[in-house]
Amino acid sequence: MKKAILLFASVLAAFAAEAQTKLLFEEKTAEAYLLKYGSGASGSSQAQLNSIINTLTENQVTTRNRRPPRKPEFALRFEQQAQITDVGDVLQLTVQVGKPQISGSTEYRDFNLADALLPDKYKARVKLLNAKNEVVSTYDRTVVLKPKGVALLQEQIPDTAVNQHYKLQVEQGQVEFTAEDVKQLQERMALVRAYFTADAKVLQALQDAAHVLPDDVDRLPLQERRLRELEELYAELRKENYTEKLQLKAQDPQRLNYKLTQLQQVLQERRKAIDYILATLDQQFYNRGVSLINNGNVSAAQVYFAKSAEANPNFAPAHVQLARIDLRNGYIREATNRTRDVLTRMRVDPQTEQLALGLAHDIYAAHITEGQKFTSRGEYESALDTYAAARDLCSTIGGLRCSMQVLNDGEARAATGMYHLMVDNGKRLLARNNLAEAERVAREALDFQKAYDYALPHTTEANELLGQVKFQYYVRFIDEGKRFLAQQNHREALSQFEEALALEQGYTFRPVQELRQLSQKAAKPVLLAMLTQGYEQAMQNRLSLARQTASDATAMQERFALVQDPEVLSKYKLLRERIFTQECVNTQAAYDRHLQQAQTLAREKKFISAEQAYGAAIKAAGEKPECSVATFTAEDGIAAIAAAAAYQRKLEEADRLIARSKYGEAVMRYEEAKSLYLAQQVNKYGLDHISLYNFAKDHQRQPFTAAVVGYYANQGEEEVAVQLLALLLEKGYRTGKTKKVQQQLGKQLAQKDVQQGQLLDARVLSAKYSQHNRNLKKLEKAYEKERRRLAKS
Incomplete structure (x- = not known):
């Protein structure tokens, strides 16, 4: 029902609109323009059209029947519709350009260029005529032509009863081409x-x-x-x-x-x-390699297996094939490394693992065979490398069964041969007196013996060779020492003899008996020169060097049996005495330096530091009691300034307590300093004592000043406390923090006034005590309250 009502309403609305709209004039005309090359015409539009015609000519544009014209031309056609409509109190004037069409030379390589040849602009003059064909209005319009048509004119004029026979006339219509038309084509x-x-x-x-x-x-x-x-x-x-x-x-x-x-x-x-x-490139290359190796082309197969491994470095089957080819070609080391990688580093399937294990066994056998060949040819080092590779293969690849007895026997034969070869080489070098190389070879042989101790457990040739080399060094050192001794170059001679003595202690060869006497003969002048140098060091106050020289001399006396030599003993005694004398001189100088510093500090009234300096002087003297440095000057100095130092210490302790916020203890310590100052007459030292009140009123720590206020209150010095409290509050100290002390001071002042029989009004007296200070209101109230309480009692 609702849909029917809506439909009926829509129909009524349409009829109402039609009744209000009335068509007064309508005219349709077909417009056509032949567009061709113009040589005599002037104007920008014709020039652009000529450019278009030339472009069509150059590109051999044809008509629809595929005939190329002598000179391309095309026609523009469209329908022009003019209407005057009465839409109530106005007249609607409309001129519509219908869908424009292009025909003629528009085909280019089977494509129609009609859309691209459409002129950019169309302009015309539209006249509004009355019933007498008189011009009422003129409209000049220019529009852009569009494939779907465009409105040339849309205007409204007032509707009048006497003008119901209007009509529209379109004239002077023309199309215009622009540079944009040329570009579009x-x-x-x-x-x-x-x-x-x-x-x-x-x-x-x-x-x-x-x-x-x-x-x-x-x-x-x-x-x-x-x-x-x-x-x-x-x-x-x-x-x-x-x-x-x-x-x-x-x-x-x-x-x-x-x-x-x-x-x-x-x-x-x-x-x-x-x-x-x-x-799957690795598998592709692998399959190609398998095909080639089955056909007997091993070298080509190796290339494809290498490509497979390159494409996938973890593709185990390719590595197994490459290792087998390496083994076949005699490259055992390469085959070993690749097989080990397959079995220890890569994830392999069971079939590949079995193939790799079989290959590893073949490689092990090849190592054993190659090691035996090297040993038989006397190439022991190569044999040992081969056996080591076989042993490493057995130890790193699980599941590989190796004959260790065969391996150990082969390695032992190669090691024995290598050891004797090294010893023989060392002997030849020793025979040629090339001691440095002979020693190097002997030590290499000893290291080799340790490395293969299971194969060479009781061999002594290398150790004997090293002993023979060292004996030749031993003899050479003694001969060189004799030569230097003859030249009176005792220091160099001693150096050579000491080298010989060191070898004598390290090896078991028979010693040369005269070496002890020769070394003693060379050592004595060196020792005497050393003692002389130590004495000079002590004289120059270089005591650490002198003591070291004395210590070195003592060791040298014992080493070369010169402890009882009279000349050496005399010089050593002089050195020790000079060291002792210089130490006492230094001790006295240190004492005097500290003493002088203490006296200077005392004059500057820095008595604590002066006391410490006196103590340092006494300590310096005590470090060398055998020097008997007199300390009574320092002791008397300490006694003379003891009272001043004690007073300054009390003040310092008070400052430390204040810094730690222990204000009560600080006040007590400051008062102790005052008592000491008075009792010991510290003023005689030129020190002035600042009263606790003055010390507190200017102190930067306001909580300390507040603590002093409380101290004076507890001591019954209420007026002093009130005065200090007022100064504290003027500096911005919070009034709330002084509530208790104000109440205490108010009560105490009230009690004193009552005891003394003070008859003045309580308010007058409280104002007197507070000096009308608004920050001391709590003191005034406490005073007045206490006076009232006492009056009642």
Whole structure:
């Protein structure tokens, strides 16, 4: 029912609108313009049209029957409709340009250029005439032509009863071409040419795609690169969007869309195949290698197995095949390393693991065989390297069964041969008196013996060789020492004899008996020179060096049996005495320095520091009691300033307590300092004592000043406390923190006044005590309250 009512209302509204709108005038005319080359005409529009005609001529544009005209020309046709409509109190004037159409020379390579040849502008004059054909109004209009039509005129004039026979007349109509029209045509023709270029590219791409071979694994990177280039080309062609720009769904002379779809399918197929090959490239190369090795082409198979391992370094089957080929070609070390990697580093399937273990056993056997060959040829070092590689293979690969007895026996034979070879070489070097090289070889032989102790447990040749070398050094050192001794170069002679003595203690060869006497003979002048140098060091107050020299001299006396030598003893005694004398001189100087510093500090009234300096002087003297430095001056100095130092210490203790916020203890310590000052007459030292009141009123720590106020209150010095409290509050100290002390002071002052029989009014007295200070209101109230309480009692 509701829908029926709505439909009825809509119909009524339509009828009402039609009754209000009345068509007064309507005229339809067909307009046609022949557009061709004009040589005599002038104006910008004709020049642009001529440029368009020339462009059509140059590009051989044809008509629909494919005939190229001598000079291209085309026609513009459209329907022009003029209407006057009465819409109530106004008249609606409308001139509509219908859908414009272009015909004539518009075909370019099977594409119609009509849309691109549409003039940019159309202008005309519209006249409004009355019943007498008199011009009422004139309208000059210029519009942009559009394929779907455009309104040339839309105007409204007042409706009058006497003017019901209006009509519209359109005249002086003309089209105009602009530079934008020329550009539009050129862009459309360039787009058509690009379309044919794209078609050629697609055809070529289809041919190139046919040559992309996924099975060509040897040149797969090249195939993949070609495919990627074709994919990029396809993406670029799709990006050009010829379907929309040239409306290929309606007209596609070269079937470009179809060919692009074909190209897309081919590329997708090739991409899928290549991606699969790339994902399984290691297996592809491996299968090719297996095929080649089955056909007997080992060298070519090795190339493909290497490619498989390169494509996937963890593809174990390829590494096993490469290791087997290396073993076959005699590259045992390479086969060993690759097999070990397979079995210790890679994840392998059971079949590959069995193949690798079998290969490892073959490699182990090859090592043993090669080691035996090296040993038989006397190439012991190579044999040991081979046996070591076999032992390492056995220890690192689990599941590999090795014959350790065979390995140990072969390694022992090679080690024995290598050891004797080294010793023989050392003996030849010793025979040629090349001691440095002989010693090096002997030590290498000893190290080798330790490394292979299980094979060389009781051999002594290397140790004997080293002893023989050291004996030659021993004899050489003694001979050199004698030569220096003859030249009176005792220091160098002693150095040579000491080298010989060190060798004598380190080795078991028979010693030369005269070495002790020779070393003693060379040592005595050196020792005497050392003692003389130590004495000079002590004289120069270089006591640490002198003491070290004395210590070194003592050790040298014992080492070379010169302890009882009279000349040495005399010089050593002089050195010790000089050291002692200089130490006492230094002790006295240290005492005097501290004493002088203490006296200076005392004069500056720094009595604590002076007392410490006196103590340092006494301590310095006490470190060397054998020097008997007199300390009575320092002791008397300490006694003389004891009272002043004690007084200053009390003040310092008070400052430390204040810094730690222990204000009560600080006040007591300050008062103790005052008592000491008075009792000990500290003023005689030139020190002035500042009263607690003055000390507190200017102190930076206000809580300390507040504590002093409380102290004076507790001592019954109420007026002093009130005066100090007022000063504290003037400095901004919070009144709330002084509530208790104000109440205490008020009560105490009231009690004193009552005891003394003070008869003045309580308010007068409280104001007197507070000096009308608003910050002391609590004191006034406490005073007045206490007076009232005492009056009642």
